[in-house]
Amino acid sequence: MNIFSEVKEHLTARKTAEYYGLKVRSNGTACCPFHDDKHPSMKIDKNYHCFACGVGGDAVDYVSRMYGLSQYDAALKLIEDFSLPVDTRGNTELGVQEKERIRREKAERERVIHIRKRFEKWCNRTVDILKNCILEIDSVNRFLIGKPPDIIFSEDYAQMLHAEPVINYWLDILCMGETADKQELFIRNRKEVEKLVQRVRSSGKRIMGENRGSA
Numbered sequence: 001m002n003i004f005s006e007v008k009e010h011l012t013a014r015k016t017a018e019y020y021g022l023k024v025r026s027n028g029t030a031c032c033p034f035h036d037d038k039h040p041s042m043k044i045d046k047n048y049h050c051f052a053c054g055v056g057g058d059a060v061d062y063v064s065r066m067y068g069l070s071q072y073d074a075a076l077k078l079i080e081d082f083s084l085p086v087d088t089r090g091n092t093e094l095g096v097q098e099k100e101r102i103r104r105e106k107a108e109r110e111r112v113i114h115i116r117k118r119f120e121k122w123c124n125r126t127v128d129i130l131k132n133c134i135l136e137i138d139s140v141n142r143f144l145i146g147k148p149p150d151i152i153f154s155e156d157y158a159q160m161l162h163a164e165p166v167i168n169y170w171l172d173i174l175c176m177g178e179t180a181d182k183q184e185l186f187i188r189n190r191k192e193v194e195k196l197v198q199r200v201r202s203s204g205k206r207i208m209g210e211n212r213g214s215a
């Protein structure tokens with residue numbers, strides 16, 4: 001048995017309505033409190049029904065309509081106000097489950113917001129890093145003008161030349177691409193981007209550092 005049927009076991013609409021102030025005549029009629037009723041249009045006993053405005057229902061429904069409560073809160077109000085011996089613990093547990101569901105949904109929303117922020121931050125930072133890489137490749141290009149062929153054909157310089165179009169491709173995506181492409185890059189190629197940037201940096205350093213004196 002649920003709390004609604006338990007409450008109804010204990011209370012008629014009439015007893016309930018009278019408790020909350022409705023004057024019921026001995027013949028079981030009353031002026032309807034839900035519309036401007038001059039002559040008693042409401043018949044009330046176990047249930048109530050207004051023949052003028054058409055409302056009707058049981059004790060829980062009466063309280064729900066009277067106080068603007070949900071059926072559930074109306075039942076709880078009746079249990080409280082009439083000190084009914086109705087066990088509401090099962091329903092309290094439902095309340096706990098509901099709270100847990102709300103907590104989980106909130107956590108999930110925050111997780112999504114967190115990932116989105118991380119993604120946006122990563123995009124902005126990566127654009128800066130990749131632009132710096134291109135500048136670095138440019139300065140190595142200039143540095144190598146007039147340098148001997150063994151430096152120009154070094155593995156380090158080859159790495160940088162291979163990296164350049166890839167970096168430009170990533171920059172195109174990050175600066176002008178669709179969000180889905182940026183997300184794809186973030187999800188699948190984050191590590192690859194980091195590695196390539198590292199390789200370009202150390203190649204650049206080695207070329208410029210080791211050959212500073214040579215002309």
Ligand SMILES: [Zn+2]
Pocket residue numbers: 032033034035037041050051052053054055
């Ligand atoms: Zn009415």
